[in-house]
Amino acid sequence: MAASLFRSALSLLFWLSLLASSDASAIAKGALTVRQARTAQKTGLPGNWQYQACITEGVGKRVWKYQIISQTANTATSCLTQCQNFGYQAAGMEYGSECWCGDAVEIAAAGSTTAPETDCSVACSGDARYNCGGGNRLSWYLWTGTPLYVWQYPTGANAGRYELISGGVVIPLVTTSGVNGKYTFVEKFGTGAPNSTGAYELDVSQLGNPSLAWREMHVKTDVFCSASVTLPDKAGRQINIGGWSGDSTFGIRLYWPDGSPGVPGVNDWQENVNELKLQRGRWYPTAMVMTNGSILVVGGQTGSNGPPQPNLEILPRPSGAGVVYADWLQRTDPNNLYPFLAVLPSGGIFVGYYNEARILDPVTFNTIKTLPNMPGAVNNPGAGRTYPLEGTAMLLPQYAPFTTPLGIIICGGSTIGAAIALDNCVSSQPEAGNNAWTLERMPSQRVMPCMTALPDGTYMILNGAKQGAAGFGLATNPNLNAILYDPSKPVNQRMSVMANTTIARLYHSEAILMQDGRVLVSGSDPQDGKNPQEYRVEVFVPPYLLAGRPRPSFTIANKNWGYGASIPITVQLNGGGATRVSMLGAESSTHGNTMGQRTLFPAVSCAGTTCTITTPPNKNVCPPGWYQLFLLDGPTPSVSTWVRIGGDPAALGNWPPGPTFKKPGL
Numbered sequence: 001m002a003a004s005l006f007r008s009a010l011s012l013l014f015w016l017s018l019l020a021s022s023d024a025s026a027i028a029k030g031a032l033t034v035r036q037a038r039t040a041q042k043t044g045l046p047g048n049w050q051y052q053a054c055i056t057e058g059v060g061k062r063v064w065k066y067q068i069i070s071q072t073a074n075t076a077t078s079c080l081t082q083c084q085n086f087g088y089q090a091a092g093m094e095y096g097s098e099c100w101c102g103d104a105v106e107i108a109a110a111g112s113t114t115a116p117e118t119d120c121s122v123a124c125s126g127d128a129r130y131n132c133g134g135g136n137r138l139s140w141y142l143w144t145g146t147p148l149y150v151w152q153y154p155t156g157a158n159a160g161r162y163e164l165i166s167g168g169v170v171i172p173l174v175t176t177s178g179v180n181g182k183y184t185f186v187e188k189f190g191t192g193a194p195n196s197t198g199a200y201e202l203d204v205s206q207l208g209n210p211s212l213a214w215r216e217m218h219v220k221t222d223v224f225c226s227a228s229v230t231l232p233d234k235a236g237r238q239i240n241i242g243g244w245s246g247d248s249t250f251g252i253r254l255y256w257p258d259g260s261p262g263v264p265g266v267n268d269w270q271e272n273v274n275e276l277k278l279q280r281g282r283w284y285p286t287a288m289v290m291t292n293g294s295i296l297v298v299g300g301q302t303g304s305n306g307p308p309q310p311n312l313e314i315l316p317r318p319s320g321a322g323v324v325y326a327d328w329l330q331r332t333d334p335n336n337l338y339p340f341l342a343v344l345p346s347g348g349i350f351v352g353y354y355n356e357a358r359i360l361d362p363v364t365f366n367t368i369k370t371l372p373n374m375p376g377a378v379n380n381p382g383a384g385r386t387y388p389l390e391g392t393a394m395l396l397p398q399y400a401p402f403t404t405p406l407g408i409i410i411c412g413g414s415t416i417g418a419a420i421a422l423d424n425c426v427s428s429q430p431e432a433g434n435n436a437w438t439l440e441r442m443p444s445q446r447v448m449p450c451m452t453a454l455p456d457g458t459y460m461i462l463n464g465a466k467q468g469a470a471g472f473g474l475a476t477n478p479n480l481n482a483i484l485y486d487p488s489k490p491v492n493q494r495m496s497v498m499a500n501t502t503i504a505r506l507y508h509s510e511a512i513l514m515q516d517g518r519v520l521v522s523g524s525d526p527q528d529g530k531n532p533q534e535y536r537v538e539v540f541v542p543p544y545l546l547a548g549r550p551r552p553s554f555t556i557a558n559k560n561w562g563y564g565a566s567i568p569i570t571v572q573l574n575g576g577g578a579t580r581v582s583m584l585g586a587e588s589s590t591h592g593n594t595m596g597q598r599t600l601f602p603a604v605s606c607a608g609t610t611c612t613i614t615t616p617p618n619k620n621v622c623p624p625g626w627y628q629l630f631l632l633d634g635p636t637p638s639v640s641t642w643v644r645i646g647g648d649p650a651a652l653g654n655w656p657p658g659p660t661f662k663k664p665g666l
Contacts, residue, residue: 040093040120040139041076041130048145049080054120055092057136058110064092064102065420068379071097073126080141086378086424087148087441087492092138096122096131101378104142112138149441152496157546160482162501162521165207168535169214170200172523174228175510176588179236179626179642180257180265181205183512183520186240190222190248198223199269202537204514205261215264217255220271221248227287227338229295229595230586232624232646233653234560235664238588240269241315242282242300247273249281249303252315256662267662275658279313279323284337284387287595290314290362291343291619293650298351299329299339308333312365316655324365332356335416337387338593342395345406347620350430352393352410354384359430374426375439377415383422385413390470391422392451392592394459396487397582400603400614402621405429407487411461412446412592419469421445425485443497446479449592450511452519453599454542455582455630455637459485460498460519462540463505470507470591472527478504482540501538504531510589515628515640517545544635550574552633554611554641561645563622567613569631571606577634579606581613583627583643596625619646 042051057063068074068082079099083091088101120139124132133139171193172185182203189198199217206212224244231237240253250273259265282300290296295315302309310329314321329336336353344350348359348368357371376383385391396407411425423445426437442461449464461483468475482498501521508525518541524534554571561567573579585598600622603614611631616622624646631638653666 038121038123038129038131039117040132041127045141046077046081047084048143049084049091049141050144052140052142054115054117054133055107055112055138055140056115057094057138058112061110062100063107063110063112063138064090064100066101066378068099068101069097070099071125074099074132075124075126076130076132076141078126082378084143084148086375086439088378089143089148090140092140093124093132094138095133095135097125098133100138107140148492150493151443154496154498154543158543159499160484160540160542160546161499162538162540164536164538165204166202166210166213166537168522168537170196171508171525171533171535172510173223173508174226174240174588174590175512175520175522176228176230176238177512177514177586177628178238178257179230179586180259181261181515182257182259182265183514184238184255185522186219186223186226186228188222188224188244189219190244201265203261212264217268219253219269221246221251221273223248223251223253225284225591226251227285227297227595228588228590229287229289230588230626231295231652232289232293232626232644233648233664234644234666235653236586236626236642236644237664239287239295241278241287241297242285243303244283245304249283250277252276252278252656254661256664270661272658272660275660276656279317280309280311282309284591285309286339286341286593288341288343289596289623289625290349291347291623293624293648293652296341296349298341299326299336299353301334301337316650316652328356328358329353335384335386335389338591339386340393340410340593342408343620343623344431345402345620346431348431350408352408353386354389355382357428357430369430371428371430371435372437374410374437375424376413377420377422380415380420383413383415385410387591388470388474389414389416390448390592392449392461392594394451394453394594395598396427397457397599397601398621399601402617405432409485411442411451412449412464414447414469419447419467419474421447421465421467438491440492440494443483443495444479444481447475448507448509449479450509450589450594451592452511452513452587452589452594453584453597454513455517455584455628455640456544456632456635457488457582457599457601459487460511460540460542461485462511462519462521463509465506472507473529475506475526475528478506478531480504484542499540503534503536503538505534506531508591509534512587512589512594513584513628514539517542517630517637517639544637547636549576549634549636551636552576552631552638554631554638556629556641556643559641559643561615561643563615563619563646564617565615567615569611569613570609571611571631572609573633575633576636579604579611580632581611582630582632583622584630584640586626586628598622615645622646624649
């Protein structure tokens, strides 16, 4: 009896093993019928994917870094579709339940080799008809259609170059382009270097004499992680708000730029918390000039790693007005700091925070429209774009007659927890009927990047790290490469890999456009024991200044514009190509947020040496404020001239009250 049971058990095990194996048999009508072995899926694949081979995992490391695990739904279709959506042209399945995304070049780099097909014999968790790899074996697929991305690799002058212009005197937190032709730097005061005064102004025309190039200025409270914008008053005063702790979080600081290149100024930052302060203390807030000329202040924390400040307030404070609570800031704390703000041509206010975005009513600040969530990482939809998962954002160019919906692009960021830096940009037209986010893969991962607009309608992406998050000692592997983004090219063909720097620009780094068309690159305060706190100041020189073409130039009498006006300029052109003019908003750079940035190309017509600019039509398209005006002769920009449009509708020239603050009037 025991022997009979033993033989029956062996027989059962034999049949079960046959049924479970990759060359399984089937029992049909009482007879043993051999059926075809299960293989990797090779037909019915999405897009232009093709199966390649069974390959080994890497030697001492994985072939690809992006892993998606699904214990019940992993299939070739789901895996390949997800990899394709995020721009990856190679993919593999492993252990039946794992999907991996990456690039084909990583296979050889990891030491992976071809393995027997029988090594990839584990059924897909979502479709048992097919194999999805095996133990340390990948069923490898390759995208063979039109490339999902095309990156350019210019060389020589076409790649631009970095130049060191100063050893520096300050580790800046915020840099701002001044209407006096100089550049202001504010830094930690009280938590920074013991001899710091908290502020300096750089005159690049005096770089041959550092004592004249750098003017020492002063703040009274700590501007650590504050916000800055340029006011639309006739002096182009700069305002800095918020700070690190105590009174500094309520701080409102004003500077009236004076002097000119080669002529020292005498004005300094003015501040008196007893006369003027925010309603709520704020650390990591964002500021923006509204269409009515007031200053919108959004979010932040109460200071010193405190609880959130999930609300908005207006400067100057309207009579009787308090703060406006924002549940969406409360819900997404702490991953929404330094939110991205922009006035939209409809008059609404775009807010991008964490991985969400919405449009606010400019009067009530109620939500008008909620946008789809921004895509994050291929394997982590919860990745974020604002501090501490810090990316960078820009408004895409607006062109006359300004009827096309405004575009917004956000690049880089990181994931919660593992802090895997993102390798993509996402863009949207928030006011369009279809405001889904378009994803474009970047040539490298980047967290804490900076981005600045150039006068020809392109953008520079620089600074940051390839791993980590924003904060002291939280990022590794500095990203030394610059990227040129050209939105005039087809999607996924817009990025060019440009020159490298030798200076790590990590936490607290900045990038702003200079009047001569170069990019001022500064800062880095990683406190990681590896990379220094960075005083050195560089410029990135774009290719349009390295081609040997003579610059155009112009003169202008009327620098105080209304909307829809005709403004004559006298020009000197050199036959370099089409004549254009561009307007770029006064900007302040900190933590990947370039407050005040906006790029417009108004209509221009020329006859002889006179060109006539038709100014933008209204305050929604072009909010009141100061803009750098460039003349372009083909690809080559002139040196800019500062112009103001829209006046001072909030009468900031008479604000604030009190004897402490010098006011320019209306």
